[in-house]
Amino acid sequence: MIRKKIGVLAATSALAAGTFLLPMPAGQALTSGNVTAQTVQQLAASTRPTAQNPFLVGAGVSDMTGEVAEVGFLGYATPSQNGSGVHTRQYARAFAVIDPVTGKGNLMITLDAMSGWESVRAELVRRIRAQFGSQFSEANIMLTASHTHATPGGVSTDSAYNVTTLGWHEPTFRAQVDGAAQAVREAMADLAPGNVTISQSQLTGVGVNRSAVALERDPQELLDGLINGVDPTSATLRFDHNGVTRAVLNWFAIHPTSLTNQNTLVSSDNKGYAQYLLETVDHGVDLNAGGDDAAFIAAFANSNTGDVSPNTNLRPGSGPTDDQYLNVKIQGEKQANAVRQQLTAPGAPVGSGLDARIQYADFSAMKVDARWTGTGYAGNTCNATLGAPFAAGSTEDGPGAAGFNEGVNANKVWSDFNWLAYSASQSLKDCQYPKANLFDVRSQIQQKLPIQIMRFGSYYLLGLPGEHNGAVGVQYRQDMAQLFGVDPSHILVQGYTNAYSHYVTTPQEYMSQQYEGGATPFGINTMGAYRQMLNTVGNSLKQGTALPIGDKPTPRTPLKSTIGKVLYDLPGVGNYYGKVLTQPLDTTRGGTVSAVFVGAHPNNNHKLNSSYLEVQRYENGRWVKVTADNDPDTRFKWKRHLAAQSRVTIEWIIPANATPGQYRLVYNGDSKKALGAITSFTGVTNPFTVR
Structure with missing residues (x-):
C-alpha cells in the first residue's frame, strides 16, 4: 500500500463503501506535505459513514532517533551509560480517528522512548494545532512512549532527569518532536473510511512481578485481577481500512528493560522487537527507507507495568536466558505472537462516538476524599520526595547506588550517619510516612500533572503519566468500569503519557517501601489522587460537559549541555574516512x-x-x-x-x-x-x- 497515493486509495475505498470524498486536483495525491485542516475537514464533511466504515482512520510512522553517541541514557539513571551506537532505531507512530458525523477526532502518538514528556507534548501540540487548527486540542492529542531504557536523554525540562545525561540535549529533543510531528502528518494523509476494532487476549509467562513483598499486602479483589502478580491483558486497537487492518496499537504491561544498564546501544528493546516482527518480518516494511510508504504500522505501548520485569530470573539481563539481546527477541516475540493470534480473527467494533477530556492538577497539594484513598480515611498528597529505597533501584532490572536497600528502616545506617539527607521538615516526614525521605524534588520534577481519557465508542483509554503498578491498574479499571457502566475489559490503562511522575503504588504497597514505594513521590495517597482525578475527568466525559484545562505547569528553561556536541573530526595520519x-x-x-x-x-x-x-x-x-x-x-x-x-x-x-x-x-x-x-x-x- 502506497500511502502517498491516498487521494486514489481513499477514493477507491469510498466507492466500495458508497461514500463520497473531496475531489483532488488532477494528478495530485494527498501527501503529508499538503494535508491541511481544510482538506481534513472537507474529507470528513464529504464522507458518508457506513456500518463497515463509520470513521476516518489513518496511521503514520517516522524516524525519531536522536544522538546515539556520548549522550547519557535515560531510565536507569546510570552515569556511565552513555550512548555508543545503534542496536535498533527509534520511531514515532501516530494514529488518527475522526468521526465524520460529529467532526470529533482522537489523535494518539507513541514514541520509542522512556516517556511522553511534557516538554515534547507542549511543542507537539503547538505544531499540530498550527497545521490542523481546531480539529485537535489539548484534550484529544495523547502522547505516550514504550518506556525503553536504551534511549538518549536530555529531552525533559525537569532537572531531576538531566543529572545523568549532563543536561538538556536539543538535537535529541528536536529529533523526537520532528519525528512525532511527521508521523502525525503521515497519519492525517493516510485518512480513509474505516473502522476501529479491538481484540483482547491473555498473555502469561512473559513478565514477572519484581515486588512480591509489597504485592502480597494488596486486597484480594485487586490480586484477583492479576495472574501470578502480573496483569495478563494484551489489548489491541485495530485501525481498519474497508475491513482490512491497516495498523495496530497494543497495550501490554512489561518493562522494556531486557537490555541492562551496561548496554550503550540505542534500542527500542523488547517492545521494539515486537514492532519489528509485525512491520518488517510480517509485512515487509523497511523503515530505514522512510515510513511514508509503510504498508502496516504496529505500535506496542505500555500499561500498568510499574512492578513488572521481563527479567524472569529476577536479575538484570537474566530471563529467560543470560543473553540480554536474545532476551529482547524472546520477550518481544511473545508480545508480537499475542497480536498475531488476535489478527487471525476479525476485531470487535468499538462502537460509535469519539470524545476526550484532559485536566491538569497539582499532585503535591491535593485533598483526597476517603472514597479514593484506599485507606478508609481522607488524606492529602505531599510535596514530591524520593526515598532511600528509590536510591537502591530495582535490583531485578537495574540496581541503584551501593549501600541502599529496599524496605522500611532498611537504610538506618545512612539515616544515622547522613542525617542531613533525611532532614526534611517534620510535616513532610509525617505526610510521606513511612518513607525515609532522601531527595526533596519538588522543584526538580513535574508536580502539576495531566489526566486524560479518550473514548472510542464503549471503550475508554486512560492516559496517565508515570509508572503504575499492576494492582493499581486493576483498581483504575474497576473504578472507571463502574463510572461508565461497562465491563472492566473496556477500560484501557496506559502509562508514560503526556508527562512523567515516577511510580504509583497502592497504599498497602507504599507501606512496604520497596523500590516502587520509595519512588512514589507524592506519598501514600498518590493512587487515591489519580483515582479522584480520573473520576473528575471521567464524569465530564460521561456527561458531555466542558472541563477546564486546570493547573498547567509553568514552562521551564533547561540548562543546555555541550556533551555530545562535535567540534570537529580527524581521520588520523595516513588514514581517510571510511577506510x-x-x-x-x-x-x-x-x-x-x-x-x-x-x-x-x-x-x-x-x-x-x-x-x-x-x-x-x-x-x-x-x-x-x-x-x-x-x-x-x-x-x-x-x-x-x-x-x-x-x-x-x-x-x-x-x-x-x-x-x-x-x-x-x-x-x-x-x-x-x-x-x-x-x-x-x-x-x-x-x-x-x-x-
Whole structure:
C-alpha cells in the first residue's frame, strides 16, 4: 500500500463503501506535505459513514532517533551509560480517528522512548494545532512512549532527569518532536473510511512481578485481577481500512528493560522487537527507507507495568536466558505472537462516538476524599520526595547506588550517619510516612500533572503519566468500569503519557517501601489522587460537559549541555574516512561477521529514515541492500579514538535462513571540519562469503 497515493486509495475505498470524498486536483495525491485542516475537514464533511466504515482512520510512522553517541541514557539513571551506537532505531507512530458525523477526532502518538514528556507534548501540540487548527486540542492529542531504557536523554525540562545525561540535549529533543510531528502528518494523509476494532487476549509467562513483598499486602479483589502478580491483558486497537487492518496499537504491561544498564546501544528493546516482527518480518516494511510508504504500522505501548520485569530470573539481563539481546527477541516475540493470534480473527467494533477530556492538577497539594484513598480515611498528597529505597533501584532490572536497600528502616545506617539527607521538615516526614525521605524534588520534577481519557465508542483509554503498578491498574479499571457502566475489559490503562511522575503504588504497597514505594513521590495517597482525578475527568466525559484545562505547569528553561556536541573530526595520519581497518571474514550462517572502519562522530548526522550501515548481497551483477541498522541482528558501534578520531565497528549476526553468496558491509558516515562543514562519506569492505 502506497500511502502517498491516498487521494486514489481513499477514493477507491469510498466507492466500495458508497461514500463520497473531496475531489483532488488532477494528478495530485494527498501527501503529508499538503494535508491541511481544510482538506481534513472537507474529507470528513464529504464522507458518508457506513456500518463497515463509520470513521476516518489513518496511521503514520517516522524516524525519531536522536544522538546515539556520548549522550547519557535515560531510565536507569546510570552515569556511565552513555550512548555508543545503534542496536535498533527509534520511531514515532501516530494514529488518527475522526468521526465524520460529529467532526470529533482522537489523535494518539507513541514514541520509542522512556516517556511522553511534557516538554515534547507542549511543542507537539503547538505544531499540530498550527497545521490542523481546531480539529485537535489539548484534550484529544495523547502522547505516550514504550518506556525503553536504551534511549538518549536530555529531552525533559525537569532537572531531576538531566543529572545523568549532563543536561538538556536539543538535537535529541528536536529529533523526537520532528519525528512525532511527521508521523502525525503521515497519519492525517493516510485518512480513509474505516473502522476501529479491538481484540483482547491473555498473555502469561512473559513478565514477572519484581515486588512480591509489597504485592502480597494488596486486597484480594485487586490480586484477583492479576495472574501470578502480573496483569495478563494484551489489548489491541485495530485501525481498519474497508475491513482490512491497516495498523495496530497494543497495550501490554512489561518493562522494556531486557537490555541492562551496561548496554550503550540505542534500542527500542523488547517492545521494539515486537514492532519489528509485525512491520518488517510480517509485512515487509523497511523503515530505514522512510515510513511514508509503510504498508502496516504496529505500535506496542505500555500499561500498568510499574512492578513488572521481563527479567524472569529476577536479575538484570537474566530471563529467560543470560543473553540480554536474545532476551529482547524472546520477550518481544511473545508480545508480537499475542497480536498475531488476535489478527487471525476479525476485531470487535468499538462502537460509535469519539470524545476526550484532559485536566491538569497539582499532585503535591491535593485533598483526597476517603472514597479514593484506599485507606478508609481522607488524606492529602505531599510535596514530591524520593526515598532511600528509590536510591537502591530495582535490583531485578537495574540496581541503584551501593549501600541502599529496599524496605522500611532498611537504610538506618545512612539515616544515622547522613542525617542531613533525611532532614526534611517534620510535616513532610509525617505526610510521606513511612518513607525515609532522601531527595526533596519538588522543584526538580513535574508536580502539576495531566489526566486524560479518550473514548472510542464503549471503550475508554486512560492516559496517565508515570509508572503504575499492576494492582493499581486493576483498581483504575474497576473504578472507571463502574463510572461508565461497562465491563472492566473496556477500560484501557496506559502509562508514560503526556508527562512523567515516577511510580504509583497502592497504599498497602507504599507501606512496604520497596523500590516502587520509595519512588512514589507524592506519598501514600498518590493512587487515591489519580483515582479522584480520573473520576473528575471521567464524569465530564460521561456527561458531555466542558472541563477546564486546570493547573498547567509553568514552562521551564533547561540548562543546555555541550556533551555530545562535535567540534570537529580527524581521520588520523595516513588514514581517510571510511577506510577499512579490519576486513570481514567468510562466515557460516548463524555466525557473526564484523568490520572496523576509520569513522567520524555519528552525532554529525542522525541518519533519520536512513542508516549508518548496510549489509549488501551481490545479485545479478549488482549490489543489493539486504538489511540496515534497524535490524536487531546488526550492531553499529562507535568509539572515540584519541582526541577527535573515531573507530566504527559494524557487526551482523547472519540469520540461519540467509541466502548463501557474496556479501559486503557498508558504512555511511559524516565528518565535520573545524569550521563546521559536514561532508558525507562511505566505507565499503571487501566481499565475503556467507555459506
